Amino acid sequence: MKLGVCYYPEHWPKSRWPQDAQEMRDMGIAYVRIGEFSWSTIEPEPGELHWQWLDEALEILHQHGLKVILGTPTATPPKWLVDRYPGMLAKDQQGRVRHFGSRRHYSFASLEYREECRRIVTLMAQRYGAHPAVVCWQTDNEYGCHDTILSYAEADLSAFRIWLKEKYGTVSALNKAWGNTFWSMDYRSFDEVELPNLTVTEANPSHRLDFQRCCSDQVVAFNKLQVEILRHYSQDRDLVHNYMGFFTAFDHHKVGQDLDVASWDTYPLGFLDQESIYTAEEKHTYLRVGHPDFGAFHHDLYRGCGKGRLWIMEQQPGPVNWAPHNPIPVDGAVRLWTWEAFSHGAELVSYFRWRQAPFAQEQMHAGLLRPDGKAAEGASEAAQVAQEIAQLSLATGLDADELMALPESGRVALMFDYDACWSLDIQPQSEAYRYLFWCYRLYEALRELGLSVDIIPPSASLDTYELLLLPAQVHISDELLTRLNQFQGVLLIGPRSGSKTQQYHIPANLPPGPLADLLPLTVERVDALPEHTQPHVYGRWGEGKLCHWHEQIATKLPSLLVDESGKPVLVGEGKCFYLAACLDKALLKTSLAKLAEKAGLSAEYLPSGMRIRQRGALLFVFNYGAKTGCFQPDNAELLLGSATLSTAGVAIWRRH
Amino acid sequence: MKLGVCYYPEHWPKSRWPQDAQEMRDMGIAYVRIGEFSWSTIEPEPGELHWQWLDEALEILHQHGLKVILGTPTATPPKWLVDRYPGMLAKDQQGRVRHFGSRRHYSFASLEYREECRRIVTLMAQRYGAHPAVVCWQTDNEYGCHDTILSYAEADLSAFRIWLKEKYGTVSALNKAWGNTFWSMDYRSFDEVELPNLTVTEANPSHRLDFQRCCSDQVVAFNKLQVEILRHYSQDRDLVHNYMGFFTAFDHHKVGQDLDVASWDTYPLGFLDQESIYTAEEKHTYLRVGHPDFGAFHHDLYRGCGKGRLWIMEQQPGPVNWAPHNPIPVDGAVRLWTWEAFSHGAELVSYFRWRQAPFAQEQMHAGLLRPDGKAAEGASEAAQVAQEIAQLSLATGLDADELMALPESGRVALMFDYDACWSLDIQPQSEAYRYLFWCYRLYEALRELGLSVDIIPPSASLDTYELLLLPAQVHISDELLTRLNQFQGVLLIGPRSGSKTQQYHIPANLPPGPLADLLPLTVERVDALPEHTQPHVYGRWGEGKLCHWHEQIATKLPSLLVDESGKPVLVGEGKCFYLAACLDKALLKTSLAKLAEKAGLSAEYLPSGMRIRQRGALLFVFNYGAKTGCFQPDNAELLLGSATLSTAGVAIWRRH
Amino acid sequence: MKLGVCYYPEHWPKSRWPQDAQEMRDMGIAYVRIGEFSWSTIEPEPGELHWQWLDEALEILHQHGLKVILGTPTATPPKWLVDRYPGMLAKDQQGRVRHFGSRRHYSFASLEYREECRRIVTLMAQRYGAHPAVVCWQTDNEYGCHDTILSYAEADLSAFRIWLKEKYGTVSALNKAWGNTFWSMDYRSFDEVELPNLTVTEANPSHRLDFQRCCSDQVVAFNKLQVEILRHYSQDRDLVHNYMGFFTAFDHHKVGQDLDVASWDTYPLGFLDQESIYTAEEKHTYLRVGHPDFGAFHHDLYRGCGKGRLWIMEQQPGPVNWAPHNPIPVDGAVRLWTWEAFSHGAELVSYFRWRQAPFAQEQMHAGLLRPDGKAAEGASEAAQVAQEIAQLSLATGLDADELMALPESGRVALMFDYDACWSLDIQPQSEAYRYLFWCYRLYEALRELGLSVDIIPPSASLDTYELLLLPAQVHISDELLTRLNQFQGVLLIGPRSGSKTQQYHIPANLPPGPLADLLPLTVERVDALPEHTQPHVYGRWGEGKLCHWHEQIATKLPSLLVDESGKPVLVGEGKCFYLAACLDKALLKTSLAKLAEKAGLSAEYLPSGMRIRQRGALLFVFNYGAKTGCFQPDNAELLLGSATLSTAGVAIWRRH
Ligand SMILES: [Zn+2]
Ligand SMILES: [Zn+2]
């Protein structure tokens, strides 16, 4: 459990740097991320490299005992580079070039740009790979930010044709896989294939899905290129990338395979205001504290992308600038978010940014310091956390590293699959249905029941879990099916699971395709509903409403919930269950409580706005609600806070 | 009264074809449409023609006694063709090329593409024109689908300049007709004229209207090119095109002149969900059955485009895939829609599609068969209709052909004019006003009064009608004026009638222009209202609200309705009436009931959600409502169903 | 107080012109604006000049004693000119060329087009500069209409690079001023700078602001080019341009410096319907009369742009055609608007247009005459105003010129700054905040208190005022700070004042920057709120709600209003006050009433919908409300109307 901060020495006079470093130390900060937007400062003219400022900055940070996460500057190539390789720029879905003037102005598929990245990363790695202050490298910055994964430029088309040729071998295999005969869409060669944008009406979903997969693979390759250089010149350093919230346009599990740690950038208020997943009521209730499951969901998701290792690279320290509205966090929120991250296994929480910049795009984005260099409100909350970590060490007899190493105790897992997400976004069938949102609402229900959850990739070992949810596992590989068959715990398979083959066909035996082995049933028809239509559901497991998606299934399995015509909605027996519809929040919660019970887990209905998380023997309690709440665990000793928590309150207990 | 189905043998192994054919027969299907998207299967390489599969498919269908409607494949030109003639692609209003990758990727005005169509249609017609199974040809597929009538490419500009030259002769005539002096928009030659898109603000409405007319004429010419070939090589076959719902971008009356039958593709649930004409309440109430007048309106409209002959080429058989939400139809809806079509004179109802495709864009669109080849729910309803037709034959002593030939008995007509529609969409004056919606609401009111309606072109004979409505007959030709003068029945002229000259000028005597001969009045000013402002109206004929459009007229005609300042809203005497505003639903209904009474027609206020239609001596009764309803006609004998009908119920009576 | 009209002789046969001129005279019209869209009539072929029609039109108007405002025709260059210089066309933000076919199809920065303007304006000025009928020239027409100030074409880029070079001298100065190091956005030369559109995410706000300033300066230069020619060839004529409502994309104060009079085009109903500033309730309440402060606000704003001289160049005479809905004005509204303009110092109110054109884009836009040449309803109201001016002359003993010259008596000023408007629109921080709307709501509150207001540029003398409001004076120059320090009256400084340097940096001492000299306080944080969150505010000056924007300030100044945590919202003492938030309407009004009281002004709470304005000794009273209202001033004599006014009623009193 360490604190960090994002710092831009190039924005400030050198004379200020020692003071900044000292103040960081004083505040309890151990890690500093630098460099990731500094290409034009490093190389103001082609080939003319200005390292001195960075040498000095590293030296000063090092002298103050700060550890450095050094960013490769490839998210912001300089103007001269873009002018030299105009073909490196991305094009949007409308075919417009996305120009220089902000950041992320490149296509992942541009081979010219990859060569420039190879050059600058090699130079940096050679120079700083063995620097004693440098303990970690961050590749690039926020892959995909500003909708930059899908690009429709010439470089992307070339990459796509190569990718397709590699996948299909012959064009007739591609035609068959895509079902191109449908509307005379057959190709005679890979060179005839175009990108799936600007078609008269929707392109073939198989075409779209393969393009999405190809674009994701370009990100993997782009990242791997940097990883290989950094591994070569900078051994024994952690490699990391900083992911984003509610972002699924590339396969984070694949990128994560090549890195040592997953990190992400958490802005609870900005995302609450911006994202359509939240209702108007949620936006109002949690205006100044963020949605109670926003941080938690992503912590658990990205810990699963990081092979168990999680950092927060950027955490909101006060009001930000980029959401439609940018309110001030409630007092204590910055601390609350930090502790929530630690409770989910974060080794490091790093605040963005050290000092509010008085110029350029983000001048209204708060830092720990104000633009005038004085401490902003966030600074005192960061300092408080640093003190509380020390206090926790004392109470537990564990140092910060040992606290970091506390084991995950999750016995519940939710499977998350980027390919499933793309598949369902391409053809949602009801615009009310979104895979990501459905996963989030399932997660929320589990968490409202007091359960600690792992969010795992389809490839993860299932051995340690007693309850496993597949929200909508669209494609079921043979290998996954085998593991599911062997799974000993309680299994809930959600609607749309097994509904497509890998090539985006309906399976020959109809959905749930291969899962019918596990659960003998057939999805005969789908009722894809508008938001306002929520049919009544009832049965042995409770009553409530279904929403958005409703499958009519044929099965002899016992029904636990049925619709008004008596057709099954939730079926299963023993340890294996199928949910044939999305359920509203209340019924989802009671159904999951039943499953938890079957799995031998004790679900606890928490007070509104309160959440708990277990890590090792520690139990963390948080209050996101507007009202004071109380949570008193059994057989537990209070280490921090109290049983009664006001808004943004935190308590830590040790369970016996 | 025959049933048909749309079938794609090219999507399935040959080994399955005989089984498909046999099952069609067993289900009571007589007609099969094939081929309309198969160009790349027929001609996978330029000039390399693969007919064998189609020969065999036709042979198998023929052996099973099925009649074939063969589609020309010009809605889906193959990739190699598009690459050879890239100029054939359309451009959208934003100037972007509309690329290959789905369907309808061509501009109607492309001369290169027309030559390719001539070639492939000639080849097909030569080969199959005399085939005994082929009883009909469908030209292309759904002209205009995906907004493809207006195109802004070079080919369209060339065509437009030629069209203008032909129409105006000299450019000074054009300048005068358009009033180009208004903003110095004068041209010195036809070569200076551009398309009316991407102008700084709205282009001249005369410019826009002429462009719309030109684009419509391109469709007529494109269709006629195919018609001439088919007439030559395939004599005595019906020629047909399949139109769409709520679609007015070309003049269907003109296209219909060159064909033998009009057909259309009816998707009651998809259109309910998608179209802005329906209120949120209507979308909720009729979620699973469709709006009660959706099918009827289009049946009557297209029968008028088909010189009295109507087919349904595609009917929704279950949930579809292309609307924002895609619910399951209520049990009985597929049957209900089929009978509604027959009651409006449809000779054939053909379901789309035989078997749900497990791949490509429409894989979530239901068929009569499921993707696994088993019968879907729609199949049993189709089979039921087939049995009921037989039952009806027995009861009436008429065979299916004779049932088809039952005369229309409509004594009420509503005049529909595509040119009027374009004119008013170009300058609606209140965004709340839409010509098509106004026509629909008038039709709905007539139908809620139990009246059977013909929807007729301006050129139609008026002799047989006792009540005639002109919803908004913008342009009044001398010829039409003469016929209106001679008309013996009750005539209602709606607001905006006669409001423009053929060149989109305000008439010199102000609206209603030439109609002032018939109804001495002048439209002095127009109150174009927002949705929330609905002034009170009352008078001898009732009271209620006006909405959207309100003309202040000067006249000495007696007022039947006036506004709150006493100004006339509905005026007339004897047999001729003028309505100076749009009325809300209730007042519209009572006003039309008064007119029906004057015309000697007996209007009946039907229970909510119920509709009737008279054809020959048969009276069809339908229940679209959520509640069970009852309708018992006088002096009638029940042939099918009962007086009391639950949701989706159908009854057929014979009137004495 | 004179009346005028906009007239297009080129739209009508010459034979009609004498009748038109005579009817204008009879109606009491003194001024006629002509010519501004007539380029293609004047010069139908390049270099072929047709002056005769204009010679004759001027002659006829002159013979009838009408004074002519002659428009330069540069808003509508002919097609041949555009074809010759295609580079003159603007490009929109999406990079699309904005084509010929309507009007305003040019970029202000095009040097080629400027040369063509120089040519045609010189020719016109030479020919008519000394014509006895011509008393005024209007340059072009409605600069910026249809969003034409910001253009992204090559000509604009060239102009921008030159402008930047002139401003910054060296590119490193530019890099520093913009903070380009932030995201490696540094340039090596001015030739590397591009326009701030189509960037991957938002461009640097300093970049955007400078581009906005540059585009505004292009308008100034474009206008000045014409002004210089006209001053040379047509001495002693007034030069004017016609501005628009709610339009801020160029600096009207700067353009106004080069002209003699400011005029604007007022369409109260069209703007009510169209503009997002108005609530649904306001749109409903004022549907037929317009918002009570719409005209007043703009009259006072543009009088400030016209160095004290104001005309109305176009006033709505009946229903228009260009808003989403176009209702008929209530009887009396045309008269009401005319008198409102006179009460704010308008010398001339000119109606748009004389006769409704029966063709082209605006055929549904009312004129004083109908398309058939008969008088429309607006004509009688114009004639009534003409008679009432005469009546007022009689009553006061002042002729129309002397009435025009009545002094402004405003003791309250509101400072309006175009640069502040652009700055805040670029980074609003809460989308609920708009500078223009905030100014309007402040103005509305003042006016509801019966105060007569001047809206002044930052450069205006402050000497005559007793109450001065700075709504959000973003940049504070040294010179302005000096004048504020010297100001003797009561000063209210609004939120966001002093919040940026001229280069769009946060000031080193934090906001309010230099204003901290005047009011010792620091803005520590900003709470940028969504629409639905309106925290409670209370204190010595009342209670209510704050909305949209809330600054947390540190200060020792006394608090007059505080938020629920006791933090100051409105502070100050003596004559100088700072408002740290936007307030809702009611609290804004009570707070301004307190300030007015401190300034020694007697604020009067007016009946709902009623407004008053003082000019010289005359007090004008208006009723915009739906109900009859009563206002009886003390010590005043009634000259026109009565104390009790029904909707659209007007009264004029002489105060003693
Ligand atoms: Zn929806
Ligand atoms: Zn509207």
Ligand SMILES: [Zn+2]
């Ligand atoms: Zn908002």
